[in-house]
Amino acid sequence: MAANQTYVIIGASAAGLSAACAIVKTEPEAKVTVLSEETDSPYFRPMIPFIISGEKSPADVAMTGQGPYQAKGIDLRLNTRVVSLDTHSNQVKTKSGDTVLFDRLLIASGSSPYIPRDIEGTGIKGVYALRTLAQARDAAQRSSSARHAILLGGGLLNLKAAFALLEKKVAVTLVVYSPEILSQLMEPDDAVMIRQALEHAGLKIMTGRSAKTIVQGPNGVKAVILDNGVDIPCDMVFIGKGVRPCVDFLKSSDMEIDQGVVVDPYTRTSRENIFAAGDVAVTFDPVTGNRVVTGLWTNAAEMGLCAGKNMAGDPTAYAGTFGVMNATQVAGLPFVSMGQVHPGSGDYEVHRNVSGNAYRKLVFSKEGKHLVGLVMVGDITHAGLYRYIMREQRDIRRVKEKIIGQTLTSAHLMYG
Amino acid sequence: MDQIKEIFVRKDLCMGCHSCELACAVAHSASKNIYEAMGEHPMPKSRVYVETVSASVPVPILCRHCEDAPCMHACIAGAIHRTADQAVVTDADKCIGCWTCVMVCPYGVIGRHLEARKAYRCDRCQDRDQPACVSACPTKALVYQTVTDFSKDLRRKAAEELSRGEGR
Ligand SMILES: Cc1cc2nc3c(=O)[nH]c(=O)nc-3n(C[C@H](O)[C@H](O)[C@H](O)COP(=O)(O)OP(=O)(O)OC[C@H]3O[C@@H](n4cnc5c(N)ncnc54)[C@H](O)[C@@H]3O)c2cc1C
Numbered sequence: 001m002a003a004n005q006t007y008v009i010i011g012a013s014a015a016g017l018s019a020a021c022a023i024v025k026t027e028p029e030a031k032v033t034v035l036s037e038e039t040d041s042p043y044f045r046p047m048i049p050f051i052i053s054g055e056k057s058p059a060d061v062a063m064t065g066q067g068p069y070q071a072k073g074i075d076l077r078l079n080t081r082v083v084s085l086d087t088h089s090n091q092v093k094t095k096s097g098d099t100v101l102f103d104r105l106l107i108a109s110g111s112s113p114y115i116p117r118d119i120e121g122t123g124i125k126g127v128y129a130l131r132t133l134a135q136a137r138d139a140a141q142r143s144s145s146a147r148h149a150i151l152l153g154g155g156l157l158n159l160k161a162a163f164a165l166l167e168k169k170v171a172v173t174l175v176v177y178s179p180e181i182l183s184q185l186m187e188p189d190d191a192v193m194i195r196q197a198l199e200h201a202g203l204k205i206m207t208g209r210s211a212k213t214i215v216q217g218p219n220g221v222k223a224v225i226l227d228n229g230v231d232i233p234c235d236m237v238f239i240g241k242g243v244r245p246c247v248d249f250l251k252s253s254d255m256e257i258d259q260g261v262v263v264d265p266y267t268r269t270s271r272e273n274i275f276a277a278g279d280v281a282v283t284f285d286p287v288t289g290n291r292v293v294t295g296l297w298t299n300a301a302e303m304g305l306c307a308g309k310n311m312a313g314d315p316t317a318y319a320g321t322f323g324v325m326n327a328t329q330v331a332g333l334p335f336v337s338m339g340q341v342h343p344g345s346g347d348y349e350v351h352r353n354v355s356g357n358a359y360r361k362l363v364f365s366k367e368g369k370h371l372v373g374l375v376m377v378g379d380i381t382h383a384g385l386y387r388y389i390m391r392e393q394r395d396i397r398r399v400k401e402k403i404i405g406q407t408l409t410s411a412h413l414m415y416g
Numbered sequence: 417m418d419q420i421k422e423i424f425v426r427k428d429l430c431m432g433c434h435s436c437e438l439a440c441a442v443a444h445s446a447s448k449n450i451y452e453a454m455g456e457h458p459m460p461k462s463r464v465y466v467e468t469v470s471a472s473v474p475v476p477i478l479c480r481h482c483e484d485a486p487c488m489h490a491c492i493a494g495a496i497h498r499t500a501d502q503a504v505v506t507d508a509d510k511c512i513g514c515w516t517c518v519m520v521c522p523y524g525v526i527g528r529h530l531e532a533r534k535a536y537r538c539d540r541c542q543d544r545d546q547p548a549c550v551s552a553c554p555t556k557a558l559v560y561q562t563v564t565d566f567s568k569d570l571r572r573k574a575a576e577e578l579s580r581g582e583g584r
Contacts, residue, residue: 018489046492047512066494066510298520301489327519329533336519380515381524384486388522410523411467411475415427 005030007311008092008102010082011246012036013045014297015278015304016108017063021071022308030312032074033100035092037081040133042069046297048136049160052143053167058133068301082109085253087271104273104311107250107261108304111243111279111295119152120213122239125220129239130161139236142220143168146235150224152211153240154181159330161238162203173204173232175224180207184242185326185337186361187344189352190375193359197331211237243295245280258282260293265317267307275311277303286320286391287339287372294323319391327380336383339363339390340373348372351404362403364396371396371403385410419562420502423540423547425476429557430466432474437462439552443541458531463538464549464558465525476558478549479504479525479538487517487526487537495535503540511535 007023009016012034020032036042042063050056063069081095091101113129115122122129128139143149149165151158154176162172174181180188181195199205206226214237215223223233245260255269256262261276263283268275278300282291299321309316325338340363343350349364356378363373370393374386385408389396394413402408438450445453445460453460464478481504488496488504495510496517506517506526513533518526526537541547550560559566 044492044494046514050512060510061494063494067491067497068488069494070497297492298490298516302486305484305489325519327515329513329515334513334515334528336515338519380518380528383515383519384517384521384526385524387519409465409467410477410525411469415469415473415475 005103005312006101007032007104007106008100009034009106009108010092011108011110011278011280012038012042012076012078013063013108013110013278014300015110015280015307016106017042017069018301018304019106019108019275019277019308019311020074021069022305023312024071024073026309026312026314033102034074034076035080035082035094035100036076036078037095038132038134039079041076041078043133045131045133046160048130048133049164051133051136052140052161053164054140055167058137061133068305082249085250085255087253087255087274090273102273105275106304106307106311107255107269107274107276107280108278108300108307109246109249109280110300111245113239114242114244115239116241119211119239121216121221122214124214124216124237126235127214127221127237127239129241130157131243139238140168142236143170146170148173148232148234149236149238150175150211150232150234151238151240152224153238153242154178154205154207155184155240155242156182156326156328158238158240159198160328161240162198163201163330165236166202170236171204172202173206173234174198175209175211175226176205176207177210178207181205182337185324186341186375190337190341190359190361190377193357193377194330194333194335197333201331203331243279245293247280258291262291265320266310266315267303267318268310275307277307283318284320285322287322287370287393292321292323294321296321296325298325322390325387327383333378334380335375335377336380337375338373338383338387339371341375343373353404360406364400368400369395369397381406382408382410385413389413419564421560421562422481422566423478423538423550424559424561424566425478426557426559427473427475429555430474430476431555431557432466432468432472433554434466435552435554436464436476436549436558437466439548440464440538443544443548444536458529461527461529461536463525463527463536476549477523477525480523481538481540486520486522490516490520492516499542501540503542504537505539505542506535506537508532508534508536 043061047061084093148171213225260282306318322339327336347366351362353360358378361375440462441460485504550558
């Protein structure tokens, strides 16, 4: 057991705080310091669209003391950006020049939005790549007098932002380069119902188009010029083109980076006393075993919890995550997407089913022994059961008819 | 420390009468009265589910208030927490109806109030001495005990069966 260790965590979000709470729970006397470059106290990042819409206040989305984030006595240092890591002397350096020593370190610096270089004018006022509470506050203010927003990218982040803006009576146009929205989460045919619901809710969607230039006016952004030369006036632009792990401050260290920080199943880096978790870490898909870098709260919280236990001397293997694993509800339609959702014409057994207001796609392995992917739209009953079956790679042949017929319950798995 | 009581299922005793479901829905209604509850909007929902296994064997399924509950850690709104007596509960005011908890619950026991867009599940009837489903079960297939007492009872029952030559 590690007694009286000094734990330092970089990043005070899902992964960092889950780890901090797990450390305190395992080792109540531990000294845990969490460094965050943000000036806001930790908050539930996925909730920031509600700040734009005005449905929630910053206090409503604060993490401390909510959900599993109950640990006391954590030394949280805001406005403290780490600029370098020295793995030989076990210390990190902050932007203000301070040195923080650690026995054990967790890198939980998350990810930041990817800004395509081929779009001109992304630095103009009124252009957002939504990630922080501070940005959401700013966008909330601007949206109060805005009339039209152009959202670049057709992913979940932009859909959430779109509904926040509609709530503020701002017209929204989604400009999507892919042939269909949500292309990371499903195939075009799977998205038909969702697209209809979005358009019905008042979103304008242009697919197969991209932005070339964002144009500046006297009050920040005033228009976007598309790749076909069309010029659309707007007062806000949102870039939702995915995220990249925050690893810049590790460049001078000897951490192994493959997009994100590479760790073993125990969330440990190549250094015995340094761990990583969340968006910044490279994890693995439990089915394929392939490396995945992902942007999921679920992964960050669970992996952070594992990392915290491992750091405090309670060895806990992480079960990995599907790169795709999302649940949400937009325009009145709930949907879930997880695992191998792009079977294409590959070697899979695929079942599609439309009934009433629901659509379902099940992807089984070629020999039909495992469930490997799932899209549910409209009705997401028992989604967690399927996730369990997929993640544990259960041989499903005995219950396959029940899966296809949507009659499977956990009773079948526990007692069947 | 006092051990916490939990709801345990003795599945051999379940006759599939669904009394637990009814009692649960009523206990979670506004009126707490069966006749009025049936007319409420949204309709009160049960958080215990009597499912059938192969050969129509009934079995009640409900939230296990898991250690390291996946739903609690996955919740993107901080709406799920563990109470002092170890129940994992969803705070309807904080729930935004994103269904992330539904996606990660391996037991499929988190329900959805579609109209209200709120997730709900067994809260072990925080305001009652004994959960309503347990009180309502005519065969004691549902029991409210500490782990220690429950396993003691199981062992005693097994011993009795053995001594009567009924060992399975
Ligand atoms: C609007 C929105 C909606 C989302 N919705 C969902 C959803 O529904 N489901 C889902 O699964 N995921 C969702 N996500 C993604 C989810 O928020 C992230 O996957 C999650 O926050 C990752 O947590 P993390 O702890 O790994 O990192 P982050 O949340 O990125 O936090 C890392 C922290 O570290 C800080 N940091 C970085 N570098 C340094 C440094 N050098 N020094 C000090 N501090 C540093 C950062 O400022 C940040 O505060 C959403 C994201 C957004 C923006």
